[in-house]
Amino acid sequence: MSLSNEALMxxxxxxxxxxxxxxxxxxxxxxxxxxxxxxxxxxNHLDGGRARVISIAGTSLVHHISxxxxxxxxxxxxxxxxxxxxxxxxxxxxxxxxAERLIAAQCRLAAAPEAFLLMPLSGVADPEGMYxxxxxxxxxxxxxxxxxxxxxxxxxxxxxIAVRLLNDSAHFIGVKIGTSPEDVPAIVSGVHEGAxxxxxxxxxxxxxxxxxxxxxxxxxxxxxxxxxSDEINNAHxxxxxxxxxxxxxxxxxxxxxxxxxxRAYNYSAVVEAMHLSGFDDIAGGxxxxxxxxxxxxxxxxxxxxxxxxLAYH
Numbered sequence: 246m247s248l249s250n251e252a253l254m255x256x257x258x259x260x261x262x263x264x265x266x267x268x269x270x271x272x273x274x275x276x277x278x279x280x281x282x283x284x285x286x287x288x289n290h291l292d293g294g295r296a297r298v299i300s301i302a303g304t305s306l307v308h309h310i311s312x313x314x315x316x317x318x319x320x321x322x323x324x325x326x327x328x329x330x331x332x333x334x335x336x337x338x339x340x341x342x343x344a345e346r347l348i349a350a351q352c353r354l355a356a357a358p359e360a361f362l363l364m365p366l367s368g369v370a371d372p373e374g375m376y377x378x379x380x381x382x383x384x385x386x387x388x389x390x391x392x393x394x395x396x397x398x399x400x401x402x403x404x405x406i407a408v409r410l411l412n413d414s415a416h417f418i419g420v421k422i423g424t425s426p427e428d429v430p431a432i433v434s435g436v437h438e439g440a441x442x443x444x445x446x447x448x449x450x451x452x453x454x455x456x457x458x459x460x461x462x463x464x465x466x467x468x469x470x471x472x473x474s475d476e477i478n479n480a481h482x483x484x485x486x487x488x489x490x491x492x493x494x495x496x497x498x499x500x501x502x503x504x505x506x507x508r509a510y511n512y513s514a515v516v517e518a519m520h521l522s523g524f525d526d527i528a529g530g531x532x533x534x535x536x537x538x539x540x541x542x543x544x545x546x547x548x549x550x551x552x553x554x555l556a557y558h
Contacts, residue, residue: 248331248359250393250418253285256331257395257419257442258460259295260478263304264468265515267530270547273310273318273469277528279325282469284526286329290475292482299326302335302397304465304512309534312347320354327356333395334358336392338366338379345382352390376406380414381511383460395419397446404428411441421446421463426454426503433458434485448504449496450491455481465511466499466554469518469527477554495557498550502543510543512536517547524558 247483248256262285267277282299289297301307301322307315319334326332334351338344348361366375379396385393394417396407401424410417412435419442422428433443444461445454451462460481464474473492480489513536519529521544532538539547 250415251439252490253331253359253393254418254439254442256296256298257444258478259291259298260467260474260481261298261300261333261421261461262464262467262471262474263300263302263463263465265465265512265519265529266281266301266305266310266533267516267528268533269530274315274528274530275321277530278318280321280526280528282322282325285468285471286326289472290472290479291477292479297326297330297441298333300333300335300362300463302463303334304363304515305335306512306533306536307335308337308365309536312343315347316350319351319358320356323354323356331344331364332356332358332387333360333362335362335364335397337364338382339368341378341382345386348386348392349390349451352392359393360395362395362397362421364397365423372403372406375403376409377421378389379406379410379417383410383414383416387414392416392508393418395421395442395444397421397423398432399423401425401428404432405435408432408435419444422454422459423447426457427460429454429457448500449477450493450500451477452481452486452493453558455489456486465503466496466518469515469522469524469551470496470554470557473554476557492557495553499547499554502550504544513539514543514547517544518551522551522558524557 267274323332398407407420423446445459447450467474516529
């Protein structure tokens, strides 16, 4: 970990690329994954010479990879990005003891992640209990290993604890909003100045949240159409909302497919776009755990949706 908290928060005002990890034969295709990471690093259209930020997270199917495989994947990814970009790892926080061991192991890597995105917690949980347990987890790992955390907000009733964690813990440096644009103003106003970055977390349809105060956004399609996502962020940073919306309209058909039916094609529509694009510098793989290739009718929709985006590869 090389960036200060302040520098890392500033660096999050960007596109946080979350690539779909390719699979072959039921296992991670490391050659294909390396190709995808190189594509992202070699095709950086962010203005001002800003570094590419890459995270292995939900669209990467991190929930469906064993902890041993996660450690191997994160180590390989972090090593490839080191010196060329900024890497954020993601960890599902349950069981919390397993998550703590996994985070500690990643902190000991030769190229450690700059931060950890805490993925949504599954199972029964009281937000008040989550606040105390997350704060204690961050204190232990932050004190011993220098770990820093970004809270992934997926349920509206957890918004107050996300704000509290940023304000109360020096080890929480950001929140990724994955709920609704309506939640943005209260979170932005609730986070103390300099306490953390508020990042939009539901893809490239992000201009409304940016106008309301978010800085930066996550993108699952950046691994196919890097310049589209990058140019949206460039426009946000110069507050040119009209220019941002022009590109946002182009990505909307693909995003609509990804997020329909409770995000059923969040991963697989990206994989399909990678195949149908015809580009040979990225690898989609053959589908991942719980995420097969899309049906033929959906593939046809994806093919139509990506036509205006091909020029943004």
